Amino acid sequence: MRKWVPRLVLALAIGVALPFLPTFLTRSVGPAAGGAGGLGLSAGVSVGTFAALFFGGILTSLTPCVYPLIPITVSIFGARQAEHRGRSVALSATYVSGIAAMFSALGLFAALSGKAFGTFLSSPAVIVVLATFMVIFVPRAAASATRLEEVINTEPSITDPVNPIEPARVTGAVEFRGVTFGYPGGEKPVLHELAFKLNPGATTAIIGGTGSGKTTLLNLVPRFYDATGGAVLVNEVDVQAQKLDTLWQHIGLVPQQAYLFRGTIADNLRFGNENATEAELWHALEVAQAGDFVAAMPNKLEEQIDQGGTNLSGGQRQRLAIARALVRRPPLYLFDDCFSALDAGTDARLRAALKVEARDATVVIVAQRVSTILHADRIIVLDAGRIVGIGTHQVLMSTSEPYREIVASQLGEEAVA
Ligand SMILES: Nc1ncnc2c1ncn2[C@@H]1O[C@H](COP(=O)(O)OP(=O)(O)O)[C@@H](O)[C@H]1O
Numbered sequence: 001m002r003k004w005v006p007r008l009v010l011a012l013a014i015g016v017a018l019p020f021l022p023t024f025l026t027r028s029v030g031p032a033a034g035g036a037g038g039l040g041l042s043a044g045v046s047v048g049t050f051a052a053l054f055f056g057g058i059l060t061s062l063t064p065c066v067y068p069l070i071p072i073t074v075s076i077f078g079a080r081q082a083e084h085r086g087r088s089v090a091l092s093a094t095y096v097s098g099i100a101a102m103f104s105a106l107g108l109f110a111a112l113s114g115k116a117f118g119t120f121l122s123s124p125a126v127i128v129v130l131a132t133f134m135v136i137f138v139p140r141a142a143a144s145a146t147r148l149e150e151v152i153n154t155e156p157s158i159t160d161p162v163n164p165i166e167p168a169r170v171t172g173a174v175e176f177r178g179v180t181f182g183y184p185g186g187e188k189p190v191l192h193e194l195a196f197k198l199n200p201g202a203t204t205a206i207i208g209g210t211g212s213g214k215t216t217l218l219n220l221v222p223r224f225y226d227a228t229g230g231a232v233l234v235n236e237v238d239v240q241a242q243k244l245d246t247l248w249q250h251i252g253l254v255p256q257q258a259y260l261f262r263g264t265i266a267d268n269l270r271f272g273n274e275n276a277t278e279a280e281l282w283h284a285l286e287v288a289q290a291g292d293f294v295a296a297m298p299n300k301l302e303e304q305i306d307q308g309g310t311n312l313s314g315g316q317r318q319r320l321a322i323a324r325a326l327v328r329r330p331p332l333y334l335f336d337d338c339f340s341a342l343d344a345g346t347d348a349r350l351r352a353a354l355k356v357e358a359r360d361a362t363v364v365i366v367a368q369r370v371s372t373i374l375h376a377d378r379i380i381v382l383d384a385g386r387i388v389g390i391g392t393h394q395v396l397m398s399t400s401e402p403y404r405e406i407v408a409s410q411l412g413e414e415a416v417a
């Protein structure tokens with residue numbers, strides 16, 4: 001069964017059950033309110049009667065609003081499914097259907113009060129209420145409708161090629177051929193003429209200051225953006241010539257900000273490979289150094305994770321995101337600075353386990369800590385979007401001044417001397 005079915009059923013059940021609530025309540029509080037005129041109040045009533053009159057009256061007069069509430073409820077629940085489209089869409093849907101609901105409620109009120117709709121609308125109380133609603137809701141609904149339209153009409157700029165080329169050999173090899181990139185609307189390029197090859201079975205580390213372009217470089221590989229000059233090749237074929245599905249199937253990307261979905265740990269891990277067995281999930285967790293904390297949870301793999309993983313620590317989220325990439329066993333791994341939330345010991349154990357697990361794959365590790373990359377087969381040093389050093393730690397220590405500076409700043413001058 002699809003996950004949203006129970007929510008939809010619940011939403012409809014509430015919608016159907018609510019109209020009976022006021023009747024039930026007004027009966028149980030005695031002679032209090034009746035009909036839409038339940039707010040009529042005389043002096044000297046006791047607090048209890050007052051409360052009964054007040055709430056009973058409100059509830060009873062709200063009854064006709066309940067049916068218009070159904071589309072709102074459904075749209076909230078429905079929009080929550082479109083989580084990747086963000087919360088703003090859920091809100092937008094709510095505002096827009098709120099306006100629609102308000103008008104249908106007014107129509108029903110008019111019908112109940114026995115007046116013609118026009119006469120009803122022109123009574124002073126209704127005008128005040130309506131004006132208040134208008135002031136609050138209409139600008140929001142208008143803005144929201146615009147936003148909804150934008151999202152719905154967005155044409156993805158990254159699309160499948162007309163005649164896709166299927167890579168002949170899937171090894172995870174990556175090549176940057178004179179790649180230059182600038183963000184849409186940005187003045188200057190962020191990456192300049194990058195040229196390098198990454199071979200299967202080797203680990204390449206990318207190091208450089210904040211804003212030097214490390215994340216941008218990684219994001220060009222799965223085509224989150226397209227290079228503005230030059231070409232990016234995966235499996236020896238230009239990424240722009242491949243089908244996106246094929247390309248993504250071969251890449252395990254762990255972003256800088258680990259993102260977990262609402263659902264169980266198993267759901268999250270199976271995101272990239274829904275057929276993974278429990279044994280495979282546990283194996284991935286072990287490699288990612290997440291086995292112990294998941295095993296310590298009361299429900300283990302079935303433990304619920306909140307939206308965004310807010311009930312876990314940053315390091316735990318990172319390790320689960322790493323495990324998720326491992327479950328897919330792709331030939332190409334891209335780790336974007338996801339080891340920095342781990343303590344040095346966990347970081348070292350994870351990299352050791354990864355070396356075995358991904359021995360045939362192409363592995364790219366973006367890192368801040370020199371100790372994380374010391375033993376990489378190759379290190380690329382980025383500075384302001386340019387490669388200012390490429391080689392092993394030993395080679396870079398004697399050839400790259402920017403690299404020596406990074407090492408000196410972290411490990412102290414004696415490490416450089
Ligand atoms: N979505 C974006 N739009 C415009 N500029 C961006 C965007 N993301 C990053 N940048 C800019 O690109 C440069 C490189 O950023 P980034 O690749 O995130 O660096 P790093 O990962 O090395 O810290 C920075 O100057 C940053 O401000």
Ligand SMILES: [Mg+2]
Pocket residue numbers: 214215216256337
């Ligand atoms: Mg980054």
